[in-house]
Amino acid sequence: MTSTIGQRTGRFRPTRLDGILLVGLVAAAGWMWYRSAVGVAYRWDWPQALSTVFATGDAGETPFFLTGIYATLRLSLWGAVLASILGVLIGVGRYAGGRTLRMFCGTYIQILRNIPPLVFIFIFYFFISSQLMPLLGLDTLFNRPAEEASGWQRFLFGPPALWENLVSGVLCISFISAAYIAEVVRAGLAAIPRGQWEAGESLGIPALDRYRFVIFPQALAHIAPPLTGQYISLVKDSSIVSLISVQELTFVGSEIANSSGLLFEVWLLVAFVYFLLCLSLSILLRQVERRMTRHFHQIA
Amino acid sequence: MSGEPKPIIAFEDVSKWFGTFQVLRDVDLGIGEGECVVICGPSGSGKSTLIRCINRLETHDQGAVRVHGVPLGPGERLPRELRGKIGMVFQSFNLFPHMTVLRNLALAPMRNLGMDKDKAEETALAYLERVHIGDQAEKYPDQLSGGQQQRVAIARALCMQPDILLFDEPTSSLDPEMIREVLDVIFELTDSGITMVCVTHEMGFARKVSDRVVFMDHGEIVESAAPDAFFDAPREERTRAFLNQILHYEASA
Ligand SMILES: Nc1ncnc2c1ncn2[C@@H]1O[C@H](COP(=O)(O)OP(=O)(O)OP(=O)(O)O)[C@@H](O)[C@H]1O
Ligand SMILES: [Mg+2]
Numbered sequence: 001m002t003s004t005i006g007q008r009t010g011r012f013r014p015t016r017l018d019g020i021l022l023v024g025l026v027a028a029a030g031w032m033w034y035r036s037a038v039g040v041a042y043r044w045d046w047p048q049a050l051s052t053v054f055a056t057g058d059a060g061e062t063p064f065f066l067t068g069i070y071a072t073l074r075l076s077l078w079g080a081v082l083a084s085i086l087g088v089l090i091g092v093g094r095y096a097g098g099r100t101l102r103m104f105c106g107t108y109i110q111i112l113r114n115i116p117p118l119v120f121i122f123i124f125y126f127f128i129s130s131q132l133m134p135l136l137g138l139d140t141l142f143n144r145p146a147e148e149a150s151g152w153q154r155f156l157f158g159p160p161a162l163w164e165n166l167v168s169g170v171l172c173i174s175f176i177s178a179a180y181i182a183e184v185v186r187a188g189l190a191a192i193p194r195g196q197w198e199a200g201e202s203l204g205i206p207a208l209d210r211y212r213f214v215i216f217p218q219a220l221a222h223i224a225p226p227l228t229g230q231y232i233s234l235v236k237d238s239s240i241v242s243l244i245s246v247q248e249l250t251f252v253g254s255e256i257a258n259s260s261g262l263l264f265e266v267w268l269l270v271a272f273v274y275f276l277l278c279l280s281l282s283i284l285l286r287q288v289e290r291r292m293t294r295h296f297h298q299i300a
Numbered sequence: 301m302s303g304e305p306k307p308i309i310a311f312e313d314v315s316k317w318f319g320t321f322q323v324l325r326d327v328d329l330g331i332g333e334g335e336c337v338v339i340c341g342p343s344g345s346g347k348s349t350l351i352r353c354i355n356r357l358e359t360h361d362q363g364a365v366r367v368h369g370v371p372l373g374p375g376e377r378l379p380r381e382l383r384g385k386i387g388m389v390f391q392s393f394n395l396f397p398h399m400t401v402l403r404n405l406a407l408a409p410m411r412n413l414g415m416d417k418d419k420a421e422e423t424a425l426a427y428l429e430r431v432h433i434g435d436q437a438e439k440y441p442d443q444l445s446g447g448q449q450q451r452v453a454i455a456r457a458l459c460m461q462p463d464i465l466l467f468d469e470p471t472s473s474l475d476p477e478m479i480r481e482v483l484d485v486i487f488e489l490t491d492s493g494i495t496m497v498c499v500t501h502e503m504g505f506a507r508k509v510s511d512r513v514v515f516m517d518h519g520e521i522v523e524s525a526a527p528d529a530f531f532d533a534p535r536e537e538r539t540r541a542f543l544n545q546i547l548h549y550e551a552s553a
Binding site: 202205214 | 357386411412457
């Protein structure tokens with residue numbers, strides 16, 4: 001099996017279209033610079049912005065902005081883990097389950113993919129999270145004294161006071177992302193030729209082992225590239241849970257921007273951090289993917 | 301036509317439909333233990349469907365199939381005790397592309413029979429020798445020729461020590477110069493005691509190897525006879541027409 005991931009053939013050869021686009025871009029940039037120089041009365045104050053953003057608290061706490069970045073990292077990590085587990089289960093159920101299971105998984109995927117994430121989050125948060133969590137006693141689980149949390153727990157899950165907050169965010173993000181991952185998994189399974197299943201079956205390999213040794217290793221080559229994209233989306237989309245007051249990067253950014261009035265600087269910083277996160281994630285995952293497909297033969 | 305004393309495979313009035321299209325029509329067929337039966341017939345006549353009903357890759361809709369005396373009703377899959385006991389060799393090999401030849405062979409004995417890795421690989425090597433490619437154990441399927449791949453597939457099926465081996469046009473996707481090596485390997489299996497059912501258009505092979513030739517058309521068994529009788533004195537008009545076509549084609553090829 002060969003993979004065509006990230007392969008480009010030939011060198012970059014500028015065409016006439018490239019020239020036209022370049023001229024257009026330069027013209028647009030120049031015009032905007034000119035207009036903003038004469039028209040916009042915004043005073044940039046980067047030094048002030050940077051010192052506000054990285055100011056430590058009165059008692060030497062971690063800067064608020066940094067706590068937002070950490071929260072986004074935790075949110076993305078646990079969101080990705082949970083979304084992957086759910087996504088694989090739902091994807092396999094959709095592909096290979098009995099009639100009822102297939103319908104259930106299909107319905108899940110359709111619902112989650114066909115309502116706006118923001119609307120889902122509001123519904124989920126207000127009707128389920130605020131009702132269901134107390135009902136199941138989960139709120140008391142998270143409202144234990146802060147001293148009980150070990151260093152590791154703080155590192156992995158952040159400050160105990162915000163655990164419930166984090167859980168709401170992780171659930172929202174991963175429920176949405178799982179629907180997309182499930183589709184990716186289903187398509188990856190469907191791409192494996194029928195003969196592979198039949199060979200496994202006629203050899204009497206038990207069903208679970210058939211998945212584990214025959215089907216999944218091959219499906220992984222189909223699943224990995226779209227899955228990478230899905231993880232990057234997940235990091236970016238984690239910003240919407242700021243609207244249910246999960247204190248991640250976007251939430252923190254908007255607080256700082258509003259209180260300091262340094263709107264452009266702060267939002268540009270927020271954008272820059274997301275950009276760096278997603279870019280490094282995509283480079284990292286690209287490496288993982290390369291390694292995986294290079295040693296594709298040895299996986300099983 | 302089930303004159304055999306001890307049929308290991310028996311079709312009793314088996315019918316099957318794909319939607320409204322009837323692929324199998326009241327098929328009655330008994331295959332004795334250790335027998336080698338060749339099934340031939342025009343494309344679309346239901347040959348593949350018939351043999352896939354034996355290992356339950358397909359299920360039938362009416363009648364009964366018995367394997368080893370175990371009755372299999374309509375829609376019924378293979379019961380646990382028969383899994384792995386019926387090997388199958390496919391037209392398109394269906395080797396696992398991400399595993400070495402050796403692992404292709406060792407996987408099922410390890411997972412189904414609970415054999416440990418060393419024992420399974422030892423067995424695997426023995427069967428690779430038997431199909432004359434002991435030296436290819438560490439290669440991946442796509443590094444082998446078609447003929448070699450099909451021999452690996454045969455060895456892989458043998459590793460499960462099946463009582464029954466099904467072949468579905470095992471040489472149809474091979475280049476002409478490789479057909480021989482695969483047919484030779486199948487021929488060498490005839491004295492192993494394994495019951496063999498082989499769908500093929502290789503009439504020379506059928507004559508040399510089989511105990512019986514079954515001719516199918518439109519989902520029915522039209523004629524079933526010993527190879528000499530089948531080729532020299534076919535009773536049915538449809539058989540004669542088919543043989544004329546095939547043999548004429550072979551002569552001109
Ligand atoms: N899954 C399926 N759904 C619908 N029709 C099918 C299916 N599988 C096979 N058929 C049809 O059933 C008929 C018999 O198919 P089968 O594969 O058994 O024929 P065959 O004798 O093996 O032919 P060939 O020599 O082409 O392999 C064909 O007309 C085929 O189109
Ligand atoms: Mg066929």
